[in-house]
Amino acid sequence: MIQTKKYALTKNEYSKIVISKRLKKSWWLYLLMFLLGVLYLPKFGEDSFSTFFVLFSFFYPFLMFTYLYFWSRSKGHQPIFAETSLCFDDEFLYFKGNKNETKLNPDSIQKIISKPKYWLLYMSKAKFIYIPKHIFFSEEDYRKFSNLIN
Secondary structure, eight states: OEEOOOBOOOHHHHHHHHHHHHHHHHHHHHHHHHHHHHHHGGGTTTSHHHHHHHHHHHHHHHHHHHHHHHHHTSGGGGGGGSOBEEEEOSSOEEEEOSSOEEEEOGGGOOEEEEOSSEEEEESSSSOEEEEEGGGOSSHHHHHHHHHHHO
């Protein structure tokens, strides 16, 4: 069984993941709102609809990202930020936290997103496990884990 260093997902990293996921999913909406806001800009102040629409189209993305930032740091997400260590063998992944241990079959991973500094292992559409790439003690352990999840 191969053991890794302890790691924890930081609040800043989680906020970046949540906001970038929303931006990738809805970038077209924010672009469309911005373009329509620019189109209605000459009518700004003429009637209440145009004024509201211009203000809404420019401030909605900012308000949405501010909401996501504070939502990702809420008290309900504290277990996500707990310190964890990962152990794995040829069949299972074992996540050990302060008070619990979780056994995961790699076949239950639906999707893997690989970033330069971490992996996101998706168990469902909204639930993922964050695994940084710097937690392995050797390059061989890193390769074994990479082969296991792929």
